[in-house]
Amino acid sequence: MSDKIEMIDELKILIKPYIQDEEAYKNLHEDTDFIEDLKINSANLVDIILDIEDKYDIDIDNDSMDKMLSVKAALEIIKIKVAEK
């Protein structure tokens, strides 16, 4: 498992096609909120979750998805799901 900074970088590349706020994207950090800060359309958040599933070969169930509103939450869920593999 790559370290946190590496993981944030990977996530950053993955979400780039969907962001609508360049400034917040440039300053992306752990507490960045996908919808409030990056202005990602919530339908696109589903694309991001499917992209994460593809990239890490994991299955994100609805209960896990429930909390995936920020970078931090996404990293935590990826970590848990990768460890479960």
Place this chain on the structure above:
Amino acid sequence: MVGNDIVDIKETKRSSSKTSDSKTIGWERPGFIDKLFTPKEQGLITASKDKFTTVWKMWSMKESAYKVFIQAGGERFFNPRKIECSLEDLENGKVKIDSLILKTKTRINENYIFSTSTSSNSEIETSIFKLPENDIHQQSVFIRQELIKDFSKINNLDADDLEIRKTESGVPLLYFKDEVLNVSISMTHHGKFGGYSFEFYSKEIILKTI
């Protein structure tokens, strides 16, 4: 309380197409529908003639209902299957979200799909327009200005005394001379279109809170 949501049809078709590495994104992507819709809703999509419209109609219903849920003090979540739509006719439907059951109205034309959800029987004032700006921040400013302009006219208040502020959980509130008004408002934009909705109260009710 009222919540609204708009889906720009052209924008949705554009962003649902294949990306540069020819990967399908959007609603036709495998797994997408399954993450968004309950088995019952998936049945409605399968049975419908125009799947695109059914998908995005129910999506806008869910989004508008979610806004009411947050206004009612619900905690933020991302799990579209926890919100379930039922359709009554082309325009009317119901959405169940947690313990709330909301009535919805959807307008569809060649440009957009627009839904409102309400928790009460009060009349809803809605306006939908083509946005003059492309920048999403400027679009938000424009929609706020339109809402204030029209609200001030209807209620005979000075637009300069009205202001929209958002709470920490993202709920927009309308203020009159720095006092919050007892009126639920909702704003939405997507692609080139935007709109607002507010519950139509009598002036007496509004001013009682001041």
